[in-house]
Amino acid sequence: RRLTKMAIVIQKWWRGYLRRKHFREIVETAYFIKKLNFYNQMAVRIQKTWRGYYARKHIHNFYALKKYLKSVSVNNELVRSELQEYAEMKENEDKMKDLEKKEKEKKYQARKMHYLLSTEQIPGIYNSPFRKSPDPMELLLRKSKPLTHRKQQVKSTFAYELYDWPTCKKPPAFITELPLLPTDRQKPQGPFRNPAEVLWQRYKPLEPTLRVAESSNSPPAKAREETRREEWRNRIHDTEFPPFSSYRKSDEKYEPLLCRSGKYGQEAYGTKHFREVYPQKWIADK
């Protein structure tokens, strides 16, 4: 019985020793885990602040976005004002064009109605004697030149052009310059002339002589044909235009006049001097 008690005491001490060793290990590991957790938490805190900073600075920069939006609105204002100016400018241009057209029409009307101008005796429609000063239309009439009839003639020649001359017609509208040529068009290499010149030459209108302009089927031409045929029939001399009678006379040798020819050739009197000269008798030198 004493043996078992001894065995129990030994085992008790041994178990206690083992457990105390074990306990120390457990405490150490627990402490270690606690430290790790703490470090992890701190690390997460640091990473959190870093990620926030980085995201705010680079990925989604609030202030940069605000600045950008402000700059966009500023740019928009600029663009809007410029476009407004452009629109106003165009409107002005249109108005000017309209005004000019009206002016031109007025002037044309004044030229057509030139006969309404007032004379010394009879006042015209626009210059009533009860007015203090003449009407603006009156002034316009005074300034304008009366229209000629030239415009109608121009129209008539065009009608025949279509069937008689199937060559070039109206020149293109730009004869003198080419403002609309694109700037990056390659200039052809070589000694080429200015294209404006070439096109002007190419489209120069035909200016026929009067004889060519008259068609050979018209009545005057037919009449002329009559006289020509008669002439041909009735011709006696084959040479129509013989030379003048003095034609042969110039072949004879030249004979100078007897009264002018002296012994030793021509005398100076008659050509070089005409009177005798006495310088002693001149008064001016004295």
Place this chain on the structure above:
Amino acid sequence: NSGVVCLLRPLLLDVVPSIRQTAALALGRLADYDVDLAEAIVKAGILPQLICALPEENRYYKKTAAFVLRAIAKHSPQLAQAIVQCRALEMLVICLEDFDPGVKEGASWAFGYIARHNPELSQAVVDAGAVPLLVLCIQEPEIALKRIAASTLSDISKHSPELAQTVVDAGAIAHLAQMILNPDAKLKRQVLSALSQIAKHSLDLAELVVEAEIFPVVLTCLKDSDEYVKKNGATLIREIAKHTPELSQFIVNSGGVAAVIDCIGSCRGTVRLPGIMTLGYVAAHSENLSMAVIVSKGIPPLCVCLIEEHEDHIKAAAAWALGQIGRHTAEHARHVAVANVLPTLLDIYVDTRSSEDLKMKASIFKALKNILQKCTYLPALEPLLHEAPPNIMKHIIGQFSKVLPHDSKARRLFVTTGGLKKVQEIKAEPGSLLREYINTINNCYPEEIVR
């Protein structure tokens, strides 16, 4: 109709040139007037006779022959196909090489009408080698010729990316870009439409168009007095903006958004449509861009469009654009809501008088949904509670249930304005999303108030 075509046919082979010309002119005018006459002309087999000796003829005949071909081709694709089959395209190309600008104009007009119908005919026109000649025509000084050539290029390039690439390879973009500065309104229309047809197909083509330095000149076109110039300019900007965020960013940076907004404000009717779609595309790419659109005061004109316009598709487009602007974040949705847009949208959606156009209803519904899902601005949501149909009510209540648990002032406001009472009146099946939302709201308040 009374055998006129048969009578004219021998006149086309007459010895005297002016008779041939007048006969061709008569045929052209007949074909221009009526489809049946054009078909009769084609069936009578006159076309080969018309074009057989074309290269030797004088320019008046060439012009009238081109007029006849154009008059026939404009009616339908089959007639245009018939023209292509009798090998008229080579003759038209010969006409394009002529010196007289009137002949070139007639030939390019005929090409334009042929190419308009479908991609195969456009391909036939391109195969005949017309595109480089058309690009040369554009550089000519006569305005009418430039107009027609630009419209033909636009008709060719509108069908497919390959055709547009062919046009670009002939060097058309540089010349078209220069002509934007021309003061003639009709020419600008055609040039802008040509550029937009080229740019619409792919990102590379759009980048090529942008590289031709059209910005900021295009913005002056948006201020032009002619309506269609504005429309085509807005179309061009839309086609460029829709490809990538970078291009939209570029447009925003050059002030294009402001110009488009002004353009929408100043026009009426279908002319506004491309401008509205431009704003939608720009806002759809990213939230920064949609913020830029909001900052440029884009929302009020869109509201005005919604209210004023009678056409359904314009209203649908305006609603879509607003949806794109508001869908990104709460901030965007707040801006949209503050502009008092949501009641208008709801009115249009609920309106039984408007047509049953499903597309429009669907687009308005999607726009409303997108905005509401992000909207936390409660004062704007309150009026909607009273009138909304069930599918929209779901979203509104959802938003309330998100915001109310956190904001005490909002809770107080909600009760005082009678919102809580309204919520109780809504019948919802238990287990549905709506029921959950209502429960969340009810949980924010003490029991007495709920009853």
